[in-house]
Amino acid sequence: MTGKGELIVFCGGAEVEREEALKMHEKGIPVYPTPERGVRALAQFFAHDERKPGAAEAHGGADDEGPRLRLMPAPAAVRLLRSYRIPAVTAAPAKGAAEAVRLARRFTRPVALKVVSPDISHKTDVGGVVLGVEPPGVKRAWEAMMATIRKKAPGARIEGATLSPMAKPGGVEVILGVARDPQYGATMLFGLGGIFAEIYKDVQLCLLPAGPGEFERMIAGIRGYPILAGARGRAPKDVAALVDVMSKLAKIAEDYPGFDQIDLNPVIVYDKGVSVVDYRILHK
Structure with a gap:
């Protein structure tokens, strides 16, 4: 093994395979029972590039090799x-802070605020998620979240945010x-x-x-x-x-x-x- 990342195909029989595969899993090495499955799984690591959040994180956009991908709005994804x-979990959309305050009062638990933007997929990376907000603090949390996003992703189009009740x-x-x-x-x-x-x-x-x-x-x-x-x-x-x-x-x-x-x-x-x-x- 090179230490640069391995993928193992193990064909040693059921009992041996279980014991040896477990040892490799403990080392963080993926194990597959056939060469075909190993190669296909390995291909997935090269299929999608990791992209850093920024001004225009439009996923699948401006790519000569394939069609532009669109992020489904959270309410549609829930449906x-x-x-x-x-x-x-419910994702109630709000266009502004005042609407968010009204929506927050409908929930019996504190809420999570999550930015809505076609240019931001990894919301946490740009400060686009605020958790455990009580209704009296929604307006302040909204304004602080939007200010952070404008700094970290200045070119992103912001359409508002969703409110969801915090999980138990x-x-x-x-x-x-x-x-x-x-x-x-x-x-x-x-x-x-x-x-x-x-x-x-x-x-x-x-x-x-x-x-x-x-x-x-x-x-x-x-x-x-x-x-x-x-x-x-x-x-x-x-x-x-x-x-x-x-x-x-x-x-x-x-x-x-x-x-x-x-x-x-x-x-x-x-x-x-x-x-x-x-x-x-x-x-x-």
Whole structure:
């Protein structure tokens, strides 16, 4: 091994493969049972460039190699996910601070403010997310958030923000995503979620279509699986509900071939049930 990043294809038989694959997973090395699946998964790492947030983060835009991608508005994304019985948190749109104050009073919990912009996908990176805001503080939080965004992404078009009730505590954050490659098709990603998902990189990949058994293996394959299984006397989380969401997400990817990327991050897994807190759908 070179130390520069490895991908392993292991064909040693079921029992040996399980034992050796676990050791490699502990080192952060992905393992695949066949050469075809390994190559296809590897292709996904080169299919999409990471882009830094900035003045014109119009995803898929101004690219001579493919069509411009559009970010689906959060309310539309919620309607789509709920139509597949995926429990997505409400995203109420507001054009200005006064409207946001009125909307915040409708919720029984503190709210999350999230900027709405076709040029900003990773909202946290530019200060476009403010959490745990009580109704009396919404106006001040709105103004401070917008001021920060103007500094960090000065050219971005701002259409307002959405308000969502804060999720109840006690769950484990995971990430679910689907990326589509013109040659290899759709691939699902699963791992520990939240804002540190890209840092920990504790993920598993799966080519679609796939079924519940494959999704269960993905969940059990991450290094953080004991957190979901109930480590150190804690109650196990509702893995069955998580598998159900993964199955429905795979169905969306099948039904909508024009969807290039679907990111659900975080998905909060509770002792009973799950909640999709944030969502990002890029389509042609």
